Amino acid sequence: MATTTKKGAARKSAVKAANKKRGALTKKSGPIARRPLPKTLITGGTGFLGTHLVEQLIEVGVEGLRVMAGSVPQRLRDRGVEAVEGSVTNPEDVRRAVEGVTEVYHLAGRVSRESNDAREMMKIHVEGTRLLCEAARSAGVKTIVMASSSGTIAVTETGEEMPDESWTPPLDIISRWPYYASKYYQEQVALENFSGRGLRLVILNPSLLLGPGDERLSSTKVILDFLARKITAVPRGGLSFVDVRDAAAAFRRAMQDGKHGERYLLGSVNWTFEQFFGRLERLTKTPGPRLSLP
Template structure:
């Protein structure tokens, strides 16, 4: 197999992907703003520079056969909208144009389930055929910019391009708290009430394996939802409480009152300076009042993707956050899951045929 380029290799998903590619013995190049000890330890080639620099991109794409495009910015801050659009839209356009000129064969773009899998109705479970949710996410620049990124990627001509759409990522290794910050707030008892919405999450290790399976078996111009359980926020907090031993919040208040209270508290915190933020911000409160449910049947049937038990993911997430941020004791390293082992072996031998899977169902505590 030819050389692989990974953008966003130092992020939460990227770190797990690089570890798997390294175990497969792939020749990997990483586009990063700077070399890091973690990249040095993996022994990958590093091209230092920006995704928005044409000369850097040309150097990064030279001699590359496949690209995993994971680079981006995860933020709920409306003030970061401009930077997110530049990275997700302008950066992706420039990368795809450069990759095409360099005769790259195949690109997997990491989008998010939130481009299509968000609703105000609990009974709605989105699939890859669901429409973009412009109206629902118009005030959330992260998701809106990812919609435009995804439209750009899936319309690209002259090269195989496809998207993976993982739901919110949990699991060990989120050092920047890009996805699991709310779990840390739960552990610190900073979430006072139960939101009215619902959540879908997936283990970052399983999402990384899904990216490899999509590269190997995915159809060009297709997207693949990579999600786990569809739980109400009440169900999620109950199960997170079981995994952590922390009593979940029991209070519930009307949605409008919750949003108003969050805005008032956030405003009071900002009086102390522009860098101060309330423990629970208004955007997070509003997002938690929606249902982010999705169905990953396509990834299961076409790619042979099978995520681990979600309780294992919650247990590993809690353990990592406690060790990293709360002074907890380290845990012994776990053996790779069946899915991780499968995609690692695929580097040397043919993968097993994709198994037939039953349709996902919601589970209750």
């Protein structure tokens, strides 16, 4: 029994000495600093597509979200989203936005069919993207998933062709539409300024987005115009459409699996305007236009 007691006392003494040594080490080195969580930046995170993307990222448990927009609502801050209020055309705002970020969803933009907005769209889409790519490289960002438009690829004169990502951009058609033109040059400047070892740029080209939550009417104004019976005639041609929620999910997938330098068309269905208005008429019981433009 005496031997056992001596061994127990020896063990207690050894443990006490070890604890004392550990305490001395802790005092010398201080508490172990935790590495900050990698941050995910969403530019334009309060727009039509951005709102749905941020919501999905929150739902799947992505932490360290940061939204850059002109104004970020309190409801996002209350859910743990960090806000950077500013513009992608302002170098200092962009620098603040990408600090500590490892991946970027670049959705900031302006959708307009008006020729008067051409200069502003060029500034946001082209100059803003150049500033973002340069700042992102300097900050150590590894991946950018960028929103472009199906209008940089899948536009045709007759609608008989079925363009895909391998097609040469139809510049003669693209140049007629300021929005499409600004998006085409956005793609070029992004590829020029965010390429190199360890960098990945993925470009997604969604068609016309439909769905809930388009507070700015950037995509769904045509539906309200239809319901208000402001559309008096059916134009020639047609469009491709995609649900905004499906598009947001595709952006998340692209962050995981998208390949550098690749473009991905996002579309669910192709309809002529006559088919589109006919479907709206059946769903809403609102009479559609009866005249057709030549």
